[in-house]
Every structure is written in structure tokens, then in C-alpha cells.
Amino acid sequence: MAAVAAAAGTFARRMARSGVLFPRSSPQVWPQAARQPPGLLPAQRRAFSNNKILVELDTSSGVATMKFKSPPVNSLSLDFLTEFCISLEKLENDRACRGLIITSAIPRVFSSGLDITEMCGKSTEHYAEFWRAVQEMWIRLYGSNLVTVAAINGSSPAGGCLIALSCDYRIMVENPKYVIGLNEAQLGIVAPFWFKDTFVNAVGHRAAERSLQLGLLHSVPEAHRMGLVDEVVPEEKLQEKAVAVMAQWLALPDHARQLTKSMMRKTFRTLSSSHPKTPSRSHFQRTWRC
Numbered sequence: 287m288a289a290v291a292a293a294a295g296t297f298a299r300r301m302a303r304s305g306v307l308f309p310r311s312s313p314q315v316w317p318q319a320a321r322q323p324p325g326l327l328p329a330q331r332r333a334f335s336n337n338k339i340l341v342e343l344d345t346s347s348g349v350a351t352m353k354f355k356s357p358p359v360n361s362l363s364l365d366f367l368t369e370f371c372i373s374l375e376k377l378e379n380d381r382a383c384r385g386l387i388i389t390s391a392i393p394r395v396f397s398s399g400l401d402i403t404e405m406c407g408k409s410t411e412h413y414a415e416f417w418r419a420v421q422e423m424w425i426r427l428y429g430s431n432l433v434t435v436a437a438i439n440g441s442s443p444a445g446g447c448l449i450a451l452s453c454d455y456r457i458m459v460e461n462p463k464y465v466i467g468l469n470e471a472q473l474g475i476v477a478p479f480w481f482k483d484t485f486v487n488a489v490g491h492r493a494a495e496r497s498l499q500l501g502l503l504h505s506v507p508e509a510h511r512m513g514l515v516d517e518v519v520p521e522e523k524l525q526e527k528a529v530a531v532m533a534q535w536l537a538l539p540d541h542a543r544q545l546t547k548s549m550m551r552k553t554f555r556t557l558s559s560s561h562p563k564t565p566s567r568s569h570f571q572r573t574w575r576c
């Protein structure tokens with residue numbers, strides 16, 4: 287328990303060093319239209335970057351694009367998760383931002399999921415901090431007031447699939463090599479209940495039961511048929527489609543859409559208010575044999 291508390295403190299300090307407020311306890315309501323401070327020339331584009339993620343915000347449309355750029359496979363390491371949360375928080379605090387498109391700058395992979403090297407041979411404190419960061423990523427993204435669109439341009443197993451599932455809309459590139467799903471059971475581990483719930487919310491109970499028990503990674507057409515992704519497009523149409531979908535969602539009044547989203551996703555507050563126990567060191571070691 288002390289280790290969990292220490293990890294929470296460490297993660298909070300990482301976030302605080304970035305200048306980001308942490309944690310935010312209740313959803314914020316943003317103005318309906320992107321606004322510029324009066325008297326300033328509008329800067330059409332703003333960008334910020336770290337060594338894991340690139341973010342570009344088009345202030346005229348209010349749409350930001352977040353590109354994962356962590357070779358080789360955009361695995362979700364503690365550093366990646368921390369940078370993700372910092373970037374998302376920056377966008378949420380930017381009054382010019384209303385929507386977020388998440389995609390990958392790495393060819394053929396959206397995200398390979400949790401970084402397996404973070405779950406081997408580390409201290410109890412590290413596991414606790416890592417797990418806290420995984421939860422925080424999901425809480426922030428699933429509970430975000432922004433319109434979130436996943437533009438999935440590569441394979442997206444396990445934690446990568448969770449990121450896509452946490453968005454409001456998923457568009458995937460049609461490619462016979464790409465797969466998506468929660469394959470934890472294939473790895474001999476159990477997808478946590480909040481992974482499972484997010485999956486069930488997208489595909490329904492029966493499809494989720496089969497897919498999760500078998501740890502299936504679905505082809506793109508199959509993912510589309512079962513509702514795991516909303517739309518499938520050729521690679522060259524992905525950005526155009528993501529922008530079009532975003533425009534459709536942003537055409538609604540923010541407050542109505544945000545409150546509706548918050549109502550639909552209210553269960554996330556259960557986790558948010560009571561971070562579940564971190565998997566123990568021995569559990570990680572048993573699972574990954576390290």
C-alpha cells in the first residue's frame with residue numbers, strides 16, 4: 287500500500303514538473319467555439335513535441351493531431367504514458383482545442399500496447415508507478431471532454447486497442463497485415479475489468495466474451511463487422527476521413543455533447559475515485575517469467 291502511495295506521488299510529481307495541474311477531479315466544460323485572445327494575430331498552427339509524441343493544433347478548426355513516434359512499435363512505457371498524459375492535459379487546457387485525432391507516425395503499428403519491458407525485473411515501486419500511469423492514461427482519455435478520433439494506421443494489440451477504444455470514434459486503415467484486439471489471454475494474462483468494460487461497450491457482451499476469452503486479434507474487416515472499429519478506409523484517405531468525422535462531431539454544441547459523453551461514460555469515475563490494487567511484483571514475475 288505504501289508502495290502504491292509512493293508511486294502515486296512520483297507520477298504526480300512527473301506531471302507537476304511539466305506544469306500540468308494534477309489530478310483533475312471533475313470534467314471541465316469548454317466553450318462551444320475555438321477562441322483567440324482579442325487583439326492578437328491568430329496563429330493558425332501550434333505544435334509541441336517530446337521524444338515520444340508530436341502534437342499539432344490547428345487553431346482555426348480547433349482540431350489537434352497527436353502522432354505517436356516512439357520506435358520501434360510505440361509501446362506504452364512509463365515515459366510514453368507520462369508524455370501522453372501531459373500532452374492531453376495541455377490540449378484540454380487550451381481553449382482553442384476542441385477535438386483530438388490520435389494516430390501513429392510509425393509505419394504499420396498504431397501501438398503495440400503496454401511496454402513488456404516495464405513489467406519485468408523492476409521494483410515494486412516501479413510496478414506501482416507504471417500501473418498508476420496506465421490507469422491515468424485511460425481515465426484521462428476515456429473521460430476527455432475533447433472529441434477524440436482514433437486514426438488507426440497499423441496494428442493495435444492490447445493496450446494499443448484500449449487507446450483506440452477510449453476514443454469517441456475509430457477509423458482503421460484497410461490492410462491485410464493489420465490486427466486489433468485485446469489479446470491478453472493469449473499472453474497468459476487477464477485484461478483488467480476496465481479494459482474489458484471498454485471493449486464490451488464497443489462490441490457488446492457476446493462478441494466480447496468470445497474475443498476476450500480467446501485473446502483474439504481481429505483482421506480489419508472482422509473488426510469492422512463486430513463494431514470494434516467504426517469505419518475502414520484506404521491509407522491515403524485516413525486523414526481526410528478523420529477530419530470529416532471530426533467536423534461532424536464538432537458541429538454540435540460542446541456542452542450538450544460533453545454532458546452526454548460524460549453521462550455515457552460515468553462508470554470511469556469508479557476507477558478514478560478508487561484506483562484498484564496494483565498487480566503485485568510476484569504476479570508480474572509469474573506472468574512474464576522474469
Ligand SMILES: CCCCC/C=C\CCCC/C=C/C(=O)SCCNC(=O)CCNC(=O)[C@H](O)C(C)(C)COP(=O)(O)OP(=O)(O)OC[C@H]1O[C@@H](n2cnc3c(N)ncnc32)[C@H](O)[C@@H]1OP(=O)(O)O
Pocket residue numbers: 358359361362394395397398399400401402403405441443444445446469470473475476477478565569570573
Ligand atoms: C491483476 C492482473 C495482473 C496481471 C499482471 C500482468 C499484466 C497486467 C497487464 C494486463 C494488460 C496488458 C496489456 C498489454 O498491452 S500487454 C502487451 C501486449 N502487446 C502485444 O502482445 C504486442 C506484441 N507485439 C506485436 O505483436 C508486434 O511487435 C507488432 C506490434 C504487431 C509489430 O510487429 P513488427 O512490426 O513485426 O515488429 P516486431 O514484432 O519485430 O517488434 C519490433 C521490436 O519491438 C519489440 N516489441 C514489440 N511489442 C512490444 C511491447 N509491447 N513492449 C515492448 N517491446 C515490444 C519487439 O520485441 C522487437 O524488439 P527487438 O527488435 O529488440 O527484438
